[in-house]
Structure formats: structure tokens, C-alpha cells
Amino acid sequence: MVDYVVPYDPKWKNDFCHEASLIKEGLGRTDIELHHIGSTSVEGILAKPIIDLLGVVSDVHALDTKSNVFEGLGYEIMGAYGIDGRRYFRKMDGSGKRTHHLHVYETGSPYIERHLAFRDYLIAHPSKAAEYSNLKAMLTSADTVTWDSYLDGKEPFILATEQEALEWFRSI
Numbered sequence: 801m802v803d804y805v806v807p808y809d810p811k812w813k814n815d816f817c818h819e820a821s822l823i824k825e826g827l828g829r830t831d832i833e834l835h836h837i838g839s840t841s842v843e844g845i846l847a848k849p850i851i852d853l854l855g856v857v858s859d860v861h862a863l864d865t866k867s868n869v870f871e872g873l874g875y876e877i878m879g880a881y882g883i884d885g886r887r888y889f890r891k892m893d894g895s896g897k898r899t900h901h902l903h904v905y906e907t908g909s910p911y912i913e914r915h916l917a918f919r920d921y922l923i924a925h926p927s928k929a930a931e932y933s934n935l936k937a938m939l940t941s942a943d944t945v946t947w948d949s950y951l952d953g954k955e956p957f958i959l960a961t962e963q964e965a966l967e968w969f970r971s972i
Contacts, residue, residue: 804950805839805846805936812840815851819900823853826869832857832904837915842922845933846940854915855887855904863887863904875902885909913969914962921965928964932957 816836824832838852839845857863864887867877874891881888886909891900905911922929939945939953 804848804940804945804947806849807846808842808844809840809849810843812836812847812849812851816841816853819851819853822873823855823902826873827866830857830862830866835916835919837903837919838901839932839936841919842929844926845922845929846936850898851900853900853902854912855902856907856912857904858907860885860887860904860906870902875900883911886911914966917965917969918958918962921961921968924968928961932961 813836820834820836823834833856835854835856836851837854838850839847840849840851870877870889875889876891878888878890880886885905887904889900889902889904890898891902893899903911903915922932935954935957936950939950
């Protein structure tokens with residue numbers, strides 16, 4: 801089995817809270833709302849051990865002037881990284897292992913709702929979360945698995961579940 805995913809670790813909640821605190825402190829007066837997203841935010845499912853944070857700001861371009869803050873926190877600044885309107889940052893530990901992803905969008909971006917709906921839907925529907933976790937286990941069990949084959953294998957589930965999640969999220 802390739803080590804792309806690991807069992808849920810309860811410390812991930814604290815890791816998110818600690819990192820969110822560092823980011824908010826570093827940004828000072830810059831208003832940012834931070835959410836824990838991705839599989840590390842859903843108890844009980846397999847996840848890549850990287851904390852995903854979703855940042856919401858009123859002006860995403862204002863973050864471009866805060867590069868020194870993110871670099872000081874150990875983040876690599878990736879720009880939009882293929883998604884218009886996003887600012888993407890990734891952080892590595894001392895050994896070069898990725899530890900955090902920060903995706904920042906401007907208030908009103910549809911990506912915000914998409915991320916929060918998917919997370920909340922999995923939390924509210926444990927059987928769907930278990931299905932996702934089982935899929936991840938199956939995809940990573942082959943000796944020949946690659947990162948691309950893992951991502952491609954998850955995509956149909958994510959796209960279908962995302963639609964269910966958005967409908968559910970908008971109805972609550």
C-alpha cells in the first residue's frame with residue numbers, strides 16, 4: 801500500500817486550530833475567516849496527512865501584499881495555481897514533507913460553498929464518508945498506484961457527491 805492516506809488522527813483538529821491562529825496573528829488587521837476542510841476535517845475517514853485550510857477574505861488581491869507573512873510562516877506562495885480567483889499556499893516541514901495547504905478565496909466565490917458543502921455533507925452522512933474512505937483504501941492498495949491514478953480514481957465520487965452535497969447544503 802502506498803502511504804497517500806492514513807487513518808484519521810484526532811490531533812488534526814488541534815493542528816488546524818494552531819495553524820489558523822498563526823495565520824490570523826501574522827496577518828494582523830487583515831480580515832480572514834478560516835475553515836478546516838478536506839478529509840482531515842472529517843472524523844473517521846482515511847486522509848492524506850495534510851491539513852487543508854480554506855480562507856475567506858473580502859479582497860483576495862490584498863493578500864498579494866502579505867507575501868512576507870506567509871513566507872515567514874513557512875508557506876510557499878503558489879498564486880492562483882490553476883483556479884482563477886484563488887490564492888494557494890503550501891507548507892512543508894523541515895524534512896520537506898507537506899503539512900498544510902491554504903486555499904484563499906474572496907467572499908462570494910462558489911469554491912467556498914463547494915468546499916464547505918462537501919465537508920459538512922460527509923460529516924452529516926457517515927455512510928457516505930465511509931464510502932469515500934473505502935474508495936481511498938481501495939485506490940491506494942495497489943502496488944502500482946500513482947498520485948495521478950489516486951486522484952483520477954477519486955474524481956467520479958467527488959463530482960457526484962459534490963452535487964448531492966450542494967443540494968443538501970442549500971436546503972439546510
